[in-house]
Amino acid sequence: MRTNLTLQQLEAFEKVASTGSFRAAAQALFVSQPALSRTVRMTEEVLATRLFDRDTRHVELTPAGHELLPIARRILMEFDGAFSELSQFLDGRKGHVTIAAIPSVGVAWLPRAIAALRKKIPDVSFTLAEAPAEPLLDLVERGDADFGITVEPPRDASLRYTHLFDDPFVLLCRRDDPLARLKAAPWSVFAKHPFIASSSQGSIRPIIDAALLRRGVNVAPAFQYPSVAVGGAMVSEGLGITAMPTLALHLIALDRLTMVPLQRPSLHRRIGIVTRAGRSLSPACSAMIQHLVQLPKRSRPPLSRHEQQ
Known part of the structure; x- marks a missing residue:
């Protein structure tokens, strides 16, 4: 009964x-x-x-x-x-959040950001996924990730972008290269030295190509690398020079390398949070995004030892 x-x-x-x-x-x-x-x-x-x-x-x-x-x-x-x-x-103090990040953000910035978040929302658990820019957007659109941290995507009605910080580009060369003594380098330098270009499938190549086009610099890449780590290794072996965003330097063995600021123009890639439009986020996810948006106001992504030299 x-x-x-x-x-x-x-x-x-x-x-x-x-x-x-x-x-x-x-x-x-x-x-x-x-x-x-x-x-x-x-x-x-x-x-x-x-x-x-x-x-x-x-x-x-x-x-x-x-x-x-x-x-x-x-x-x-x-x-x-x-x-x-x-x-x-x-209240956003409990739950599970799945975050997708491009590799450079996942190594150089996100762990540090999550460590800070754990002090504010210790009972929220996380799953981290790593993916290049385009596959990352697919993860967000399919709902396999609650949100992504990536370069600003093209305008799309199905996605929403919230800016976090700017990631400046630098010239990457060997330490024994005469270019390493420069305080700053123009983009025209890539027309005078063997240029190692990133894969056309990544997020770096379109930004560099656009910068070279704006300056009227005609560059025929001597090599093309499939990943940032490989690109750094090629520069380290003296095969040429390249341009990379500073966050990507955390993916490279920098022992024999140095970086020089790029000017005329200075260039950066915009890094931010991408969510799917029209999809309700969990309170924990919303709280985490709010904290992440506030973090860059207090601290930019950490510089490596080599960047500070």
């Missing part, structure tokens, strides 16, 4: 049992004593048994009341615990 008792009825019963007094229980629950008595009476009617033996001075549990009390307390405790978890979820 299924018995339908409300949480209000269980709470009223438990409070009377705990205090041993209808008056004290009514005061604790902020209800009138007659209202509390009616609630207990309705509970007894539903169960078809007395829960309390009472007279003008004493309230005692009946055998049925003794049986119900641990059950009522367990149900109330489980409800309070579950409701507390829901409250933490709705």
Whole structure:
């Protein structure tokens, strides 16, 4: 037989049992004593048994009341615990967030950002995914990632972009290259030295090509690298020079390399958060995005030792 008792009825019963007094229980629950008595009476009617033996001075549990009390307390405790978890979820203090990031952001910035976030939202767990710029957008659009951190994508009605910070480009060359002594280098330098270009599938190549085109610099790449790490290794072996954003330098072995600021024009790639338009984010996800947007205002991505030289 299924018995339908409300949480209000269980709470009223438990409070009377705990205090041993209808008056004290009514005061604790902020209800009138007659209202509390009616609630207990309705509970007894539903169960078809007395829960309390009472007279003008004493309230005692009946055998049925003794049986119900641990059950009522367990149900109330489980409800309070579950409701507390829901409250933490709705407040953005609990939940799980899946983040996709391009490799340079995933190595140079995101772990540091998450470490700072853990101090604010310690009960939010994370899954991190790494992908190049275009596949990353697919992860976000399919819902496989709650949001992505990547270069600013072309305008798309299905995506929303929130800017985080700018990632400046530098000239990357060997330390024994005469170019390493320059305080700054123009983009025309790539027309006079073997240029190692990034893959056309990555996020770096379109930005560099556009910069060279604006300056009217005609460059025929001597080599093309498939990944940032390979590009750095090629420069390290003296095969040429290249241009890279500073975050990408964290993916390279820089022992034999140095970087020179690029000017005329100075160039950067915009890094930000990409979400799918029209998709509701969890409170934890929204809270994390809010914290991430505020982080760059206090600290830019960390510079490597070689960048500071």
